[in-house]
Structures are given as C-alpha cells and as structure tokens.
Amino acid sequence: MQPDDFLPRLVEALGPDTVVTRPEDIAPWLADWRGLYRGQAQAVVRPRRVEEVSRALALCQQAAVPVVPRGGNTGLCGAATPDGSPRNVVLSLDRMNAIRSIDTIANTMVAEAGCILGNLRRAAEAEHRLLPLSLAAEDSCQIGGNLATNAGGVNVVRYGMTRELVLGIEAVLPTGEVFHGLRALRKDNTGYDLKQLLIGSEGTLGVITAAALRLLPRTDVRSVVLAAVESPAQALSLFSLLYARCGARLQAFEFFTGDCVDLVLAHAEGVQEPFATRYPGYVLVELADTTDESALGALLEQVIGTALDDGLCLDAAVSASLAQLQALWKLREEISEAQRADGPHLKHDVSLPIERIPAFMDSMAQRVARLDPGIRPFIFGHFGDGNLHYNLSRPAGAGPDWATRHGKAVTAEVIDEVVRYGGSISAEHGIGQLKRDDFLRTKDPLELRLMSEIKRVFDPAGIMNPGKLL
Numbered sequence: 001m002q003p004d005d006f007l008p009r010l011v012e013a014l015g016p017d018t019v020v021t022r023p024e025d026i027a028p029w030l031a032d033w034r035g036l037y038r039g040q041a042q043a044v045v046r047p048r049r050v051e052e053v054s055r056a057l058a059l060c061q062q063a064a065v066p067v068v069p070r071g072g073n074t075g076l077c078g079a080a081t082p083d084g085s086p087r088n089v090v091l092s093l094d095r096m097n098a099i100r101s102i103d104t105i106a107n108t109m110v111a112e113a114g115c116i117l118g119n120l121r122r123a124a125e126a127e128h129r130l131l132p133l134s135l136a137a138e139d140s141c142q143i144g145g146n147l148a149t150n151a152g153g154v155n156v157v158r159y160g161m162t163r164e165l166v167l168g169i170e171a172v173l174p175t176g177e178v179f180h181g182l183r184a185l186r187k188d189n190t191g192y193d194l195k196q197l198l199i200g201s202e203g204t205l206g207v208i209t210a211a212a213l214r215l216l217p218r219t220d221v222r223s224v225v226l227a228a229v230e231s232p233a234q235a236l237s238l239f240s241l242l243y244a245r246c247g248a249r250l251q252a253f254e255f256f257t258g259d260c261v262d263l264v265l266a267h268a269e270g271v272q273e274p275f276a277t278r279y280p281g282y283v284l285v286e287l288a289d290t291t292d293e294s295a296l297g298a299l300l301e302q303v304i305g306t307a308l309d310d311g312l313c314l315d316a317a318v319s320a321s322l323a324q325l326q327a328l329w330k331l332r333e334e335i336s337e338a339q340r341a342d343g344p345h346l347k348h349d350v351s352l353p354i355e356r357i358p359a360f361m362d363s364m365a366q367r368v369a370r371l372d373p374g375i376r377p378f379i380f381g382h383f384g385d386g387n388l389h390y391n392l393s394r395p396a397g398a399g400p401d402w403a404t405r406h407g408k409a410v411t412a413e414v415i416d417e418v419v420r421y422g423g424s425i426s427a428e429h430g431i432g433q434l435k436r437d438d439f440l441r442t443k444d445p446l447e448l449r450l451m452s453e454i455k456r457v458f459d460p461a462g463i464m465n466p467g468k469l470l
C-alpha cells in the first residue's frame, strides 16, 4: 500500500465518524495526563466493535503504521501518548464501553475495554458484588488500560493486582486476528496462559477489547484508623500486628509522611488536620467485612489499643462514621493532586521487599540530602504491598525547570538504590516512555531478550506502541 493510500482506505473501511483526522480534533489525544509528553498522529480511530478494531489493525500492519492504544489517559509514564512520528494512529477504546454480562452465580463480569473502572465497580455493587480494583483515578481510567498496565491501587494487600482479578481476555493482534480468550473459567490449565502476556504489556502486543473479571462478596462494613508513627520501622511492626490479628479483613495499609499532610492541607479543599500534633508519619488502615459492623469496629479498637500499649504507634483516630472514614481517606487520596498543584516534581513508583523499607528510606534520605539538601521528598504509598511513591519536589526557590534539568541524575540515584535493595523500579505504573532507559539499564538481560522475542511473536512488524517499554 502506498503511504498516501492509507488514510483514505482507513476512512473507507471504518467510516468518517470512527476515524478522526482534523488536526484540531486530534489535538486532545496527543498529550499525557501530566503534560510531560506530546506527540503527533495522522488519525484517531474510535471503534465501537471488535471487528472495527480488527479492520483498523490489519490496515495499519499492511501499511506499517504505528498504533498507540489509548484508554482513559491517566497513566503516569507517557505510555498512551504517541511519539513524534506524524504517521501514528491513536486507537481509543472509549466507545467500546458496554458491560456484556454480570453473572452472580459464577461471580464474574464481562466488560469491554473502554468501560470506566468506577462504572464497573458501581455496576458490581448494584448486584451486591465487589470489583475490588480501586484507585484514585477510577472515574477516568478504563478497564482496558488497567489490564494493559496491570494496575494496583489501594486494595492489593487483600485482593492482589489487576492480574489476579482477570479470568479471560479478548484482544486483537496487530495482524487483525482476534484472540478469543474471553473464558470466565476459574480453572484452565491448558498450556501457556497467553492472556497473562497481554496483562501489563502497555499496548505493545495487541489491543485488549474485553475482559472477564472476578467478582467478590461486597464488603459493606468498613472501619478505618489513622495511626501516627515515629518511623517506617514502626509502621512495619504495626503492619505485622494487623496482618496477624485481622487476617483477610485487612483491606488497605497506606503510609504517608507528615510532609505529605502539610502539602494536602496547603492545596486541597475540605481537609482537616488529623491530630493536635504533627507526627513524622501516618498509616491509614482499612478493615472491611461482609457483615457485623460492631465486631469489626471492636476488633480494630482492640488491635490499635494493643499497638498503642506496645509502642507500635504514637496516636490513633478510629472512624466513627462514614463521613469520618471518608475524611481520613481524603488525606491520603489528595496527595497526588496536591503535589501536582505544588509544581513540577519527580515521581518514583517503586517497590521493595517490605522488611527492607525502613533501611531503604534511611539510606535514600542520605543520598537525596547529599545531592541537594533542599530537595523536598513527599513519600507515600501502598506500604502493605511494599510499594512507595518516592516523589521528590524541587527545592524551595528552584525554577520550574528543576525537574527537567536535574531529573535524570536524581532519578538515577533512586533507581540505583532500589536495585541495591532488591526492589522494582516500577511497582504499578509501568514503564512507558518515562522509565524505558532505566528499565533497559537495570532489567536482567535474559528477561529482556525473552521479552523482545515475545514481542516479535505477537507483533512481527513492530507497529504496536513503538518507543514504549522495549
């Protein structure tokens, strides 16, 4: 196919309503959520059916046109943003947003890739079931994007990452062939589990068009405590106590520093100082169960009482109402937005063997101070999963280009320390464009080679999301 023939053929195959070509209409699809990346594209394709995705990809492969799958664009690594090539096609799943079925006997839901996660959670709730995947971006991100990034969120400590909630996938390969893996079976040991390769592949192997998801019993009874801690070591001891005493009821175990509270109080509306004193660190714990509110509250009070007696926390506030529970959560949920409002910063979504977090944080603090004592760390995250958002904001008085000028050197310090402590340079956000160099520098060569070979099997022409991940 001649390059000039491609666009007319795409429009002819899918219709002008599905293929957006006017530059002013394409513009909103070319930048990422954080405004770090901006690319180019000749068209945005917005299919409504799997057959249209198939037709679009087959044509793109024939013409060697790069394809960038796009979900809700809440990803934090520039993975859904096209690169600088004007030949790119952005393939948006936003119109494929039907819930195909909810089965309350098998406890499964089949949803198209463009469904907004929050809508799926509400649909499950309406059937007295729980879709446990939950993150601050849930009213914007799409389930296809969640699968493509293997998203984590606040309930991983209990339910695992997205991968653990997926029973089946329907996807379109770059050849246009449809991968009919939408089985909702709990047990299926028939050879390699190919859907697992698509989960976390960041749009580099194919386009996910639908997923069969596990549903769980709805946990309507919730109890939250905000505990103040002296140090990450104390948070670790508290985690161990809670895990032992509350078992599967432990639904979230989040950590943030006192500096994060300052940041939220400075930038977010309707947030209150949690205690009379500012403490070095805070742990937000949620317990949840299907029934018996008073028993759950009593359990939490009892365990926190033990923690206070044994010196595993300094202070504690247990939620006595839904409003209080939401207010405590707001302190944690507003941190990302508050940091965005504070100005350019460096995000590091890392994970560590949980027992090594205290030593990592001590050693990292020294490294950061050696680089520039003015750098302001805002550290928070899903502590119970060993996941820290080790975010660094520019020193007071530094220009807005601080992150651009010093980002590479500062991030290299964090990455090296994470590797030294046996952690991962991307706990849940993925690699995208942002972490590609660090990923290629630090990943085991054998694993990289196997990934490249898998990529060639799925995408021999290399059209899927070039410049991301590999």
Ligand SMILES: Cc1cc2nc3c(=O)[nH]c(=O)nc-3n(C[C@H](O)[C@H](O)[C@H](O)COP(=O)(O)OP(=O)(O)OC[C@H]3O[C@@H](n4cnc5c(N)ncnc54)[C@H](O)[C@@H]3O)c2cc1C
Pocket (backbone or CB within 6 Å): 033, 068, 069, 070, 071, 072, 073, 074, 075, 076, 079, 080, 093, 113, 134, 135, 136, 137, 140, 141, 142, 143, 144, 145, 146, 147, 148, 149, 150, 151, 152, 153, 154, 201, 202, 203, 204, 206, 207, 208, 209, 336, 337, 428, 429, 465, 468
């Ligand atoms: C405020 C905020 C809080 C967040 N909190 C968390 C958190 O707690 N945990 C967490 O894990 N993440 C978090 N994120 C990051 C983000 O929400 C997740 O990575 C989410 O899974 C991305 O989904 P999306 O639909 O926005 O995908 P996009 O950003 O559109 O795309 C992400 C990647 O998936 C690919 N992709 C998208 N759809 C498809 C598809 N159908 N088929 C194939 N590839 C596809 C894209 O090409 C890209 O590589 C947060 C983001 C924000 C803004």
